[in-house]
Amino acid sequence: MMSKSNFANIIFLSVLSVTLFLVSCSTEEDEKLPPISSSSGASCSTATTTCGGTDNLTNIPSAYLTALTKYTTVNSTYLVNVCTEDTDSDGTADYMVVESSNRPEHKSYYWQATNALYEAFTFATNLYKYAVTKTAAGYTGTPASAGPNMIYEQCITMKMPLTPASASTKSATDFSTMGLALNGVSFFNENAAPPDEITDELFTFDQCSGHPQNTGLYHYHVDPVCLIRDLGGSVTDNSSTVSGTTYSWIEDNGTNGGLLVGFLMDGFPVYGPVGDNHTDSDNASTPSIDEYNGHTHNTTEFTSGTYHYHVKTANIGGTNSTVFWITNAKFYGTPGSVTVR
Secondary structure, eight states: OOHHHHHHHHHHHHHHHHHHHHHHHHHHHHHHHHHHHHHSSOOGGGGGGGSSSOOOTTOOOOOHHHHHTTHHOSSSSSSSEEEOOOTOOSSOOOOOOOOEEEOSOOBBBBSSSTTTTOOOOOOHHHHHHTTTHHHTTTTOOOOOTTTOOOOOOOOOEEEEEEOOOOOOOOOOOSSOOOOOEETEEEEEEEEEETTTHHHHHGGOOOOOOEEOOOSSSEEEEEEEEHHHHHHHOOOEEEEETTEEEEEEEEEOOSSTTTOOOEEETHHHEOOOOOOOOOOOEEEEEEEOTTTTTTEOOOOOOOTOEEEEEEEOOOOOOSSSOOOOOOOOSSBBBOOEEEEEE
C-alpha cells in the first residue's frame, strides 16, 4: 500500500510538472509577439537598416523626388525614411529605399487601449459599408475584430528599382507587404492566406479599412480611406440606421484618382480610386485601366507621365470585384524586395 508521504510527493511532482509546462507554453506564445512600444520611430537599430534612421534623397532620380519626399512628411508621429542603396559599391545607386515602423497615424480599434490613437469601433458597421460585397459573396458571418491581433511596431525595408520598367515576365504579388502607403503602412494584395477568403476579412477591417495580421503587421487590402482623407482627398460621411442603431463610416467619393497614396515594390506609384470622370493632371482623358490595375499618363508628381496603379474601383481593372483592391494578381514591373524584421 502507498504511504501518505509517497502519495503527497507524487501529487506535488505532478502539479509542478503541469505548472512548468504551462509556464513554458505561455513563454513560447509571448515570444511570438513583437515588443509593444508607444514611442515614435523605428525600433530596429541603425545597424540593421539601410537608411540608418535618416533621410538621404541625394541620389533619388529627379522624376521621383517630389513623390518620394512625401514619405518623409506625411506621418509626423511614426518615422518613415527614404534613401538609396548602392548594392555593388560601384558608386551608383541601385535601389530607392523606404523604411518604416509600419504604424499609422490615424485612429484604429487595433491600437492598444493605452495609445492615444485607439478608438472603439462597431464591426457590424462593415455589413453596411460593404453591403454590395456582402450580397455578392453571400457573406453570412458575424463581423468581429481579427481575434487578438493588434498593431505592433515593425521594421520594414522596401527596396524599389532605381529605374522602374515594365517586366517582360510578370511576377505574382505575395501574401505579405507588396508596397508601402505614404504613411508607412503596408499594402497587401487582393487575397487572404488560404483557407481564408478575403471577402470574409473585409468584415474585420477597422474604421480606416485596415487590420493587423497575427504578428501585429497592420495593412491595407483596400483603399486607405483615412489616409486619403488625411492627404486632403475627398471622402463622404455615410450612415445606416437599423433597429434604432446608427452605423457610421467614411468612403472615398470617387474623385481621388489623382491623389498619390504610395508605391509598390516594383517602383511604380499607387494613386487613389478611379472615378467615373478620371482625367490626368492636365484634365485630359486617360487610357483605360489595364489588367494590372494601372495605366500611363501624367500626374501632379510625374508631369512627364509614368505608369501607375490605382486602388481598384469595383469592376474597373481586370477582375470582377465589388470592392476596392490595391492591385490585381501581378506586378506590372520587376519587384525589388521587402524585408520585415
